[in-house]
Amino acid sequence: MQTPPRRRRETILLAILAIASVLPLRFYVESRPWFLAEFGTLLALFVAVELVKTFGAESGRSKLLMSSATTLLAIAPILFAFFARSFGSPIAFEMSTLSAFGSVSLAVAIAAKTDRTRAMSLVASGFLVLFATSISEHSQAVWIAVAWMSVCVWHLVANHWEKLDVCLPDSVRPTVGVRPASVLIAVVLCIAGGLAVRNHVGPANRMTNGVMPTSGGSKWSDPAARSGVGSGDAAIAAKDHAESFGAVESEIFLESTESSLFDMVNEMIGEPKQKMKWDRRQAMGNENFIPMHDQAAKSEKGGSSFSTDRMPPKKHRHFEDAKENAVIQWAGPTGIRLAMQRFDTFDGVDWTNSADRSNDKLSQREIDQNVWFFDPKLESRALSDSDLVTVNLLKVLRLDSTRFPAPMMTAGLHIKDVNRQDFFGIEHDGSLVMPERDKIPPLTVVNLASIQVMEDELWDRLPDCQTKLDASEQPTSDSAQHPYQQLQDIVAQLRTEFTFDRNTPTQTDNPVEEFLQTRRGSDHLFATVAALKAREIGLQSRLVTGFYVPPDAYDISAGHANITPEDIHFWVEIKLDDGRWFELEPTPGYQQPVYTPSLWLSTKRFAAAHWMHGLLMVALGVVTFLTRLIWIDWLLTAVWSLSLLLPSRKQLGIAMRIVETRASLIGKARPTGKPQRDWLEALVVRDLQMRDHVQQFCDVADQAIFGNPAPIDRRRLNSLVRALNTKQLKSMTNETMA
Secondary structure (H helix, E strand, O other): OOOOHHHHHHHHHHHHHHHHHHHHHHOOOOOHHHHHHHHHHHHHHHHHHHHHHHHOOOOHHHHHHHHHHHHHHHHHHHHHHHHHHHOOOOOOHHHHHHHHHHHHHHHHHHHOOOHHHHHHHHHHHHHHHHHHHHHOOOOOOHHHHHHHHHHHHHHHHHHHHHHHHOOOOOOOOOOOOHHHHHHHHHHHHHHHHHHHHOOOOOOOOOOOOOOOOOOOOOOOOOOOOOOOOOOHHHOOOOOOOHHHHHHHOOHHHHOOOOEOHHHHHHHHHOOEOOOOHHHHHHOOOOOOOOOOOOOOOOOOOOOOOEEOOEOOOOOOOOOOOOOOOOOEEEEOOOOOEEEEEEEOEEOOOEEEOOOOOOOOOOEEEEEOOEEEEEOOOOHHHHHHOHHHEEEEEEEEOOEOOOEOOEOOOEEEEEOOOOOOHHHOEEOOOOOEEOOOOOOOOOOOEEEEEEEOOOHHHHHHHOOOOOOOOOOOOOOOOHHHOOHHHHHHHHHHHHHHHOEEOOOOOOOOOOHHHHHHHHOEEOHHHHHHHHHHHHHHOOOOEEEEEEEEOOHHHEEOOOOEEEEOHHHEEEEEEEEOOOOOEEEEOOOOOOOOOOOOOOHHHHHHHHHHHOHHHHHHHHHHHHHHHHOHHHHHHHHHHHHHHHHHHOOHHHHHHHHHHHHHHHHHHOOOOOOOOOOHHHHHHHHOOOOHHHHHHHHHHHHHHHHHHHOOOOOOOHHHHHHHHHHOOHHHHHHHHHHHHO
16 A cells, blocks of 8 residues: 555654754854755755655656665765865764764655654654754754654654544544644643753753763773864874873973963962961961961972962953863863862961872773773772772863872873873872973873762761860760761851852951951852861861863863863862762852762661651551551442433443442452352342342343343432442351351
């Protein structure tokens, strides 16, 4: 049987909508001439195929021309991807793959001869629409999915009626309004569902979590599957020969103006005030609030300090092009922090570092034929539990530093084709560095492996210490809380009761005390107060400086985030009892680190929060089960009362079902194959009055079904339904058994 033209047209329309769903993903990020040329070619090939099919004769030449145009239509996006890349205007392989998916769906819809082949095009176009809509950042992209769904519902309903037309008699015809009503209901449900979840979905890292297809590679060998961050083969300088790695420190790079961490901090929050050390110490106020950590011994190499007493910041430079001023690029999740320098000693104004890990040596290990260098304190954990390890890419552009900006608990690093251990080291504060160099060579791409922290570990591995109290003070309920809960309270207080403002000048010589009074200040003051409060409850803390990766910095076309000097940030790290450090974010406006609880911890929390509701639900369930005969009987009686509006034969059927349901509840269900009359008479054999009701009911039923239709006396049915209730049936059954 020849396929109706309607089916073909609707399938082609659905495939075209699928191709249209890819347009918002590509229009704003690709070269406009190549974009228009590709989709113009698809349109021209589609028109050519339709013209040949409509006006062309059924000759071999026309069929050859049509098949050739259909094949070109299917592979056109792949051809344009290679042509554009060869001419210096690369199209992302993922986008070309999606477009090819849509063009193949359209080609199948055009050339399909059977419903099964046409169904393949329908499924492919539906998948593409849903996928493209889910990853699109355009707010109006969802309407393409709504349009596709509307046409699809119309198509499926029409196909259903066409199949029924063969079986229906001539006197029966489907209602014209079925298809429009079905489409309307589907659209209303779609819009209602969208409004229901609106503003209830958190920020998405669609492209950063590996949603898009790549060219392969494992977690350790090639996390981005392209060996670079946004620059293809130019991923790292002198990448083919490790011994020539130092060649990038040529005059070209030495003459460039690159920002150091010190310069960027001064630019964003102001320069430190020039004061004498003794003068700063005399400005200390409340010694009970600010513990004195007068550790004078400092490492000369890592003895750089950070002062909280700073001059007002200068007017910030707002970059016109963030990409051109990016100091690093990050291919990984956004909303995280990349640490560069840590300070563990505070004297009231200045932060310094007293730790010394410079003697620790990175261990070398080969994974997937690539050489990795691991922090010895984190290596065993990273290799033993790889499910908690994430590998992301960092590309250094204009950063004048030997330190690698790295996320929390970075266990190891890898640079392609660089296997010399003396190229890497550990700084005094634990940061990964490239020693004996002026800076990390520009264009270096580094693979960083960091360990995720489960929330369970924070509850289990924080030192069991309490707030130190004077002899005159009495312990409170807060002092008995778990240290992690106290940390959460500290962070919550700072994020809700204080205001983040980097332009607030410091008027006194004690910036911390002034911050606590004015409740307004820069992020370094938030981090300082959080660190000091953590020390008050007996935990080891330190101040961290580095970069924050804002969610809006992610470049969807390049696949990475561009980090500028404006993204400099301060936060806090707290030490666990096994020597690891985890981070806190006390500054409002910045995303807090995510520590995912295990299923067991989530279950315990839910049980602790809803135990009363759980007991009530269990009690309600027990009562419901014990009284099931009563309330089910009530429901059946209510159903019988509502059946008054139904025809007589319907009432007869409902009455019989109600009686059978009641009998099933007491374990006397009608055996399969046993006539209803025999079964009912056996139930009421000991009750003569009820047996008369049953016989009258069965006579009426036989006459209504097998004889001439006659009005049924509802009073007789009503007397039977109400008399044969669950209680009565149970008592009669017990008498029969006795």
